[in-house]
Structures are given as C-alpha cells and as structure tokens.
Amino acid sequence: MENPFVTYHYAGPAYFCDREAELSKLIEAFDNQRYLLLHSMRRIGKSGLIHHFHHTLKKRKNVVTIYCDIHNTRSDEEFIAKLIMSAVTSVEKSKKGIVSRVGNFFT
Numbered sequence: 001m002e003n004p005f006v007t008y009h010y011a012g013p014a015y016f017c018d019r020e021a022e023l024s025k026l027i028e029a030f031d032n033q034r035y036l037l038l039h040s041m042r043r044i045g046k047s048g049l050i051h052h053f054h055h056t057l058k059k060r061k062n063v064v065t066i067y068c069d070i071h072n073t074r075s076d077e078e079f080i081a082k083l084i085m086s087a088v089t090s091v092e093k094s095k096k097g098i099v100s101r102v103g104n105f106f107t
C-alpha cells in the first residue's frame with residue numbers, strides 16, 4: 001500500500017490543509033505588488049504555503065512563479081547561480097507565450 005501521508009514536500013492542494021486566510025494575504029499582496037516577508041518558528045508551514053501560493057498563481061495566464069531556496073548557498077556566486085537556475089527552470093517549465101521565448105533565450 002502506498003503511504004498516504006506526505007511528510008517532506010508539497011504534493012498539491014489535495015494534501016494541503018487550511019491556511020486560507022494566509023493564502024488570501026499572499027494573493028492580496030501579490031495583486032497589489034507588495035513585497036512580503038513570511039516568518040515563523042521552524043516547521044510551521046512557510047515553504048508549504050509558498051508552494052501552495054505558487055500553485056494557485058499558476059492558473060493565471062501571465063504569471064510565472066520562481067521558487068529559489070538559498071539556504072545552502074555559501075557565497076555570492078553560489079547565490080547568483082542558484083537564482084538564475086531557478087529562474088530558467090521555472091520559465092522553461094511554463095509554456096506561456098512570450099515567457100517561454102525568454103526561457104529559450106536564457107537557455
């Protein structure tokens with residue numbers, strides 16, 4: 001039998017509980033072009049919420065989301081490499097007209 005409990009990654013909305021108020025706040029900030037800092041104690045659900053937020057935004061035609069975890073970067077060079085790789089991977093994955101052409105350019 002497959003393990004029904006997901007414990008280490010975001011597995012889509014079917015496995016994501018609640019956080020509706022927090023999600024609305026993220027969407028509201030995004031729609032109004034406001035930066036947002038999310039902080040809490042460890043393992044409370046920050047990363048999961050960001051993945052869920054991105055999943056929600058992906059339904060919009062003109063939006064490409066980029067997830068970049070810089071936790072393990074140890075220098076400016078590593079940070080920049082990771083940021084670029086995250087951006088290129090996200091843009092390549094999306095098939096959204098002009099944006100995918102930008103991805104081709106970066107590749």
Ligand SMILES: Nc1ncnc2c1ncn2[C@@H]1O[C@H](COP(=O)(O)OP(=O)(O)OP(=O)(O)O)[C@@H](O)[C@H]1O
Pocket residue numbers: 006007008009010015016017018019040041042043044045046047048049
């Ligand atoms: N709303 C949710 N519904 C179901 N599972 C969740 C939810 N939020 C978090 N989880 C799960 O709980 C665990 C911890 O969540 P997450 O990694 O998002 O926390 P975090 O705050 O980013 O942790 P850290 O401080 O270590 O970065 C993960 O396995 C994640 O899949």
Ligand SMILES: [Mg+2]
Pocket residue numbers: 046047048
């Ligand atoms: Mg996290």
